[in-house]
Amino acid sequence: MEHAAIRILGISGSLREKSANSRLLTAVAELLPVEATYETYDGLAELPHFNPDLDGDEQWRSEAVQSWRKLLGSVDAVVICTPEYARGLPGSLKNALDWIVSSGEFVDKPTAAISASPYPEGGAVTLESLTGTLRMMSANIPDERTLPIPGITLKFAADGRLKDEALVSDLQKLADSLVRDVRSREAK
Numbered sequence: 001m002e003h004a005a006i007r008i009l010g011i012s013g014s015l016r017e018k019s020a021n022s023r024l025l026t027a028v029a030e031l032l033p034v035e036a037t038y039e040t041y042d043g044l045a046e047l048p049h050f051n052p053d054l055d056g057d058e059q060w061r062s063e064a065v066q067s068w069r070k071l072l073g074s075v076d077a078v079v080i081c082t083p084e085y086a087r088g089l090p091g092s093l094k095n096a097l098d099w100i101v102s103s104g105e106f107v108d109k110p111t112a113a114i115s116a117s118p119y120p121e122g123g124a125v126t127l128e129s130l131t132g133t134l135r136m137m138s139a140n141i142p143d144e145r146t147l148p149i150p151g152i153t154l155k156f157a158a159d160g161r162l163k164d165e166a167l168v169s170d171l172q173k174l175a176d177s178l179v180r181d182v183r184s185r186e187a188k
């Protein structure tokens with residue numbers, strides 16, 4: 001049976017040019033089936049600071065917020081990959097998520113969340129916080145689609161590709177789970 005194309009959005013919580021988290025998203029994209037199209041959201045740094053006073057009335061809402069919501073609403077599934085900063089979510093990522101609480105684009109959205117860190121905890125505190133925020137917004141994010149990754153700097157080869165087979169296998173399971181959920185929604 002032929003499947004309809006599915007659109008998957010990757011969001012990196014790091015604004016750093018050589019971000020390990022952004023590279024991990026590229027690795028996830030390469031593990032998706034051919035009928036999946038993958039794109040990234042690169043607007044985190046352009047979003048205004050969340051302010052409920054600016055959220056109620058469309059005329060006050062910025063272009064950046066409107067296009068963030070429109071993009072998120074139009075994709076079938078989301079993968080977020082983020083570093084941990086001072087035991088918390090990077091402010092720019094949390095800010096982007098705060099803009100979605102009232103508009104609801106995460107409701108029932110098949111989502112995966114990954115935290116990657118050079119340290120042994122793998123950003124687990126932040127991953128739990130991110131998962132809690134996404135579940136508060138009713139995203140579809142079962143435990144099998146959350147992955148803390150410790151020692152990330154040792155997992156890339158010199159050419160920037162992932163050399164850790166166990167990690168590639170974990171990312172494959174996460175990508176498969178995401179695609180499976182999108183397909184099961186299609187079937188309903």
Ligand SMILES: Cc1cc2nc3c(=O)[nH]c(=O)nc-3n(C[C@H](O)[C@H](O)[C@H](O)COP(=O)(O)O)c2cc1C
Nearest residue numbers: 014016019020021083084085086087117118119123
């Ligand atoms: C300001 C700052 C705070 C950090 N705090 C933590 C932390 O609490 N836990 C942690 O695991 N790593 C922490 N790190 C290290 C990041 O995990 C590491 O820099 C990571 O590679 C950043 O991800 P990126 O390569 O995708 O930019 C911190 C880094 C910075 C710059």
